[in-house]
Amino acid sequence: GDSVTQMEGPVTLSEEAFLTINCTYTATGYPSLFWYVQYPGEGLQLLLKATKADDKGSNKGFEATYRKETTSFHLEKGSVQVSDSAVYFCALRRYGQNFVFGPGTRLSVLP
Amino acid sequence: DTAVSQTPKYLVTQMGNDKSIKCEQNLGHDTMYWYKQDSKKFLKIMFSYNNKELIINETVPNRFSPKSPDKAHLNLHINSLELGDSAVYFCASSLDGQGRAGELFFGEGSRLTVL
Numbered sequence A: 001g002d003s004v005t006q007m008e009g010p011v012t013l014s015e016e017a018f019l020t021i022n023c024t025y026t027a028t029g030y031p032s033l034f035w036y037v038q039y040p041g042e043g044l045q046l047l048l049k050a051t052k053a054d055d056k057g058s059n060k061g062f063e064a065t066y067r068k069e070t071t072s073f074h075l076e077k078g079s080v081q082v083s084d085s086a087v088y089f090c091a092l093r094r095y096g097q098n099f100v101f102g103p104g105t106r107l108s109v110l111p
Numbered sequence B: 001d002t003a004v005s006q007t008p009k010y011l012v013t014q015m016g017n018d019k020s021i022k023c024e025q026n027l028g029h030d031t032m033y034w035y036k037q038d039s040k041k042f043l044k045i046m047f048s049y050n051n052k053e054l055i056i057n058e059t060v061p062n063r064f065s066p067k068s069p070d071k072a073h074l075n076l077h078i079n080s081l082e083l084g085d086s087a088v089y090f091c092a093s094s095l096d097g098q099g100r101a102g103e104l105f106f107g108e109g110s111r112l113t114v115l
Helices: none
Strands: A003-006 A011-014 A019-021 A023-026 A032-038 A044-050 A056-059 A062-065 A075-077 A086-093 A105-110 B004-007 B010-013 B019-025 B031-037 B043-050 B053-057 B064-070 B073-078 B087-094 B110-114
Touching: A003 A086, A011 A019, A019 A105, A023 A032, A023 A086, A032 A062, A044 A062, B004 B087, B010 B019, B019 B031, B019 B087, B019 B110, B031 B073, B043 B064, B043 B073, B073 B087
Parallel strands: A011 A105, B010 B110
Antiparallel strands: A003 A023, A019 A075, A032 A044, A032 A086, A044 A056, A056 A062, A062 A075, A086 A105, B004 B019, B019 B073, B031 B043, B031 B087, B043 B053, B064 B073, B087 B110
């Protein structure tokens, strides 16, 4: 079945550091790929998405590129802020199928 | 206006009790879901409803029963609560018609604590 693997963390960075959270997936066909973010005490929010190979999703300084050849969708940000501290979930969805979420990666950014 | 709202936000109860969590979405979406998030933040889908028809049931105990009075509401009723039911329950919705694989919109969660 479909699956998503991501580094579980926790990841601890200093403010203004470069962030990468790795995400790889296994799926048949051509799924859409997503990153969701969950801030403390809140529900998950869509951060960005990509629907086909080589698409780049971006939002709030975060980026991820749909790499079909490596089945990856790594999340990056050039300069993190304390306010980026949250749990980040990589996910995929094929048409007609349910979402498949990774285990989440907790990010802590220190001032 | 909140897109996906669920109540209550916190629920503390004794083992063996019955409780319900309500969810409403005002996005005009056609599919609604219930997810369970454990203490390690792992998400597990419990149910989804599409146009008032149950389309996924991920082998959750039959003490859990979803009820959807209309397309905009999906409530979760839990009978005979157990300690292991303690978790955060999220309602979500998506728009999946016409060939879409819609993104999920989540509520803020309902934290259930069973004592």
